[in-house]
Amino acid sequence: METSAVRHIIILLLVLLVLRSSALGQNQIYNVLNFHAHGDGKRDDAQAFLAAWQAVCGDQRTAIMVVPAGRTFLLNQVSFQGPCKSPVTVQLDGNVVAPNHIWTRKSANLLTFLGVDDLTMDGNGEIDGQGAIWWDCYNRKRCDNRPILLGFARCNNLKVRRIHLKNSADKHMTLFQCSQVSVDNVSITAPADSPNTDGITVAFSNNTYISNCSIQTGDDCVSVLSFTKNVTVTTSRCGPGHGISVGSLGRSETAMVEQITVSNCSFVGTMTGVRIKSWQGGKGYAKGFLFESLNMTEVQYPIVIDQFYCPQGNCPRKHGGVAISDAKFIDIQGTSSEHEAIRLLCSQSVHCKDIYLSNINLSWVNHTAPANATILNAHGTTEGIVLPRIQFSNTL
Ligand SMILES: *[C@@H]1O[C@H](CO)[C@@H](O)[C@H](O)[C@H]1NC(C)=O
Numbered sequence: 448m449e450t451s452a453v454r455h456i457i458i459l460l461l462v463l464l465v466l467r468s469s470a471l472g473q474n475q476i477y478n479v480l481n482f483h484a485h486g487d488g489k490r491d492d493a494q495a496f497l498a499a500w501q502a503v504c505g506d507q508r509t510a511i512m513v514v515p516a517g518r519t520f521l522l523n524q525v526s527f528q529g530p531c532k533s534p535v536t537v538q539l540d541g542n543v544v545a546p547n548h549i550w551t552r553k554s555a556n557l558l559t560f561l562g563v564d565d566l567t568m569d570g571n572g573e574i575d576g577q578g579a580i581w582w583d584c585y586n587r588k589r590c591d592n593r594p595i596l597l598g599f600a601r602c603n604n605l606k607v608r609r610i611h612l613k614n615s616a617d618k619h620m621t622l623f624q625c626s627q628v629s630v631d632n633v634s635i636t637a638p639a640d641s642p643n644t645d646g647i648t649v650a651f652s653n654n655t656y657i658s659n660c661s662i663q664t665g666d667d668c669v670s671v672l673s674f675t676k677n678v679t680v681t682t683s684r685c686g687p688g689h690g691i692s693v694g695s696l697g698r699s700e701t702a703m704v705e706q707i708t709v710s711n712c713s714f715v716g717t718m719t720g721v722r723i724k725s726w727q728g729g730k731g732y733a734k735g736f737l738f739e740s741l742n743m744t745e746v747q748y749p750i751v752i753d754q755f756y757c758p759q760g761n762c763p764r765k766h767g768g769v770a771i772s773d774a775k776f777i778d779i780q781g782t783s784s785e786h787e788a789i790r791l792l793c794s795q796s797v798h799c800k801d802i803y804l805s806n807i808n809l810s811w812v813n814h815t816a817p818a819n820a821t822i823l824n825a826h827g828t829t830e831g832i833v834l835p836r837i838q839f840s841n842t843l
């Protein structure tokens with residue numbers, strides 16, 4: 448054969464090789480089963496998951512860690528740490544289950560993602576916290592530190608899609624010091640009487656978008672804590688649970704919360720609908736709220752601002768408070784199960800300012816008497832129909 452023909456063939460083979468490896472190389476796939484995970488729901492697969500994570504996180508190419516469908520993986524506290532070499536996807540098609548016993552060591556999260564940028568978690572899998580023994584232990588005042596199910600800390604550009612979270616010992620998902628987060632189509636379930644099993648908690652974070660979620664738990668469906676800016680919760684369903692809450696704020700920290708939107712959501716049988724709560728004597732601010740297009744069904748207190756938050760009911764009177772301002776409540780319909788559908792209870796020393804209500808129609812379920820509203824030290828305006836009628840404290 449002529450040397451030029453040989454050269455041509457070699458070049459052709461090289462081109463084919465490059466094409467093939469780049470097609471594969473688009474998404475490197477690491478299945479946890481190839482890292483000796485058992486997936487029998489009995490033996491701890493934490494080491495296998497960590498080994499798979501090391502491979503995924505260390506890959507220069509975009510990589511996927513696959514948790515395959517049809518299996519259940521027992522995991523006993525795993526921390527997945529970044530930074531990673533490139534964007535990472537955790538494809539959770541199978542299920543993860545927590546051990547069904549109380550851990551003696553101080554509890555961290557069941558699963559933690561720490562310092563991982565450009566992370567996507569997607570799939571139809573379920574993470575089950577087996578919380579019942581922990582709730583019981585907590586109720587008997589024996590367990591103060593319970594593990595959070597899924598904690599994200601210092602993750603920028605995070606996407607969480609479709610997964611199911613259930614029966615966490617404590618809160619289900621926490622976002623701490625994260626930014627550019629979207630949580631879409633996630634469902635979270637725990638019994639209505641399970642203690643402190645909040646759905647999604649956002650703190651010290653910026654730019655969080657929660658959409659198409661269904662959250663049914665024993666505490667807040669979503670809670671927004673201090674040092675948090677720009678959170679949207681939209682097209683989601685809440686209940687049972689305590690509603691979508693901002694706070695409690697100002698217990699020890701100087702509160703900083705702004706630009707919070709809750710829109711197009713339904714609340715069914717919850718304790719509150721939308722709520723801003725702060726402790727007496729707190730410092731700082733909470734401002735820029737939009738609560739719009741909400742449907743309340745038998746919600747105890749659909750609209751609440753409470754600057755006297757005191758869950759144990761034994762708080763001394765204190766001067767000062769977190770300054771709450773610019774809160775708009777627009778297009779909120781449905782029923783309350785308590786007489787008092789609207790409660791705007793603001794501090795004598797730091798009044799609530801720029802409150803706006805428009806197109807509100809809340810009725811007291813199964814009662815011919817109309818719902819009522821209690822307003823204390825709140826200033827603002829109404830437009831259009833507002834039922835129950837409210838009377839702002841506009842003269843200082
Ligand atoms: C959020 O934004 C503020 C400035 O607006 C910044 O100081 C803070 O570091 C940001 N937090 C995160 C978690 O990105």
Ligand SMILES: *[C@@H]1O[C@H](CO)[C@@H](O)[C@H](O)[C@H]1NC(C)=O
Pocket residue numbers: 632633634659660661
């Ligand atoms: C997620 O999307 C699917 C398909 O649109 C839908 O059937 C399911 O109800 C959604 N889940 C939630 C929690 O909304």
Ligand SMILES: *[C@@H]1O[C@H](CO)[C@@H](O)[C@H](O)[C@H]1NC(C)=O
Pocket residue numbers: 627628653654655656677
């Ligand atoms: C608020 O956050 C969303 C993402 O969650 C982002 O698209 C939007 O630009 C942010 N808005 C501002 C004013 O920063």
Ligand SMILES: *[C@@H]1O[C@H](CO)[C@@H](O)[C@H](O)[C@H]1NC(C)=O
Pocket residue numbers: 631658659682
């Ligand atoms: C919410 O769900 C709808 C219907 O499935 C979908 O079109 C939309 O993109 C989802 N929203 C987000 C932010 O992903």
Ligand SMILES: *[C@@H]1O[C@H](CO)[C@@H](O)[C@H](O)[C@H]1NC(C)=O
Pocket residue numbers: 682711
């Ligand atoms: C409001 O929510 C309903 C489902 O509850 C959805 O079909 C609709 O697209 C949402 N509208 C907007 C503007 O997001």
Ligand SMILES: *[C@@H]1O[C@H](CO)[C@@H](O)[C@H](O)[C@H]1NC(C)=O
Pocket residue numbers: 713742743744780781
């Ligand atoms: C509000 O929710 C109730 C009960 O879930 C439902 O019957 C009603 O159609 C909803 N209203 C709107 C405006 O979505």
Ligand SMILES: *[C@@H]1O[C@H](CO)[C@@H](O)[C@H](O)[C@H]1NC(C)=O
Pocket residue numbers: 745784812813
């Ligand atoms: C209101 O009446 C409906 C229909 O009879 C019933 O299902 C519901 O439990 C009642 N709600 C309350 C809070 O009494």
Ligand SMILES: *[C@@H]1O[C@H](CO)[C@@H](O)[C@H](O)[C@H]1NC(C)=O
Pocket residue numbers: 786787819820821
């Ligand atoms: C509203 O209803 C509650 C509970 O029935 C009652 O204690 C309160 O006095 C009422 N407030 C007004 C302004 O009627």
Ligand SMILES: *[C@@H]1O[C@H](CO)[C@@H](O)[C@H](O)[C@H]1NC(C)=O
Pocket residue numbers: 808809810832
């Ligand atoms: C308020 O809602 C009730 C119950 O849905 C309805 O009967 C009533 O007509 C509404 N009132 C106004 C002013 O829209």
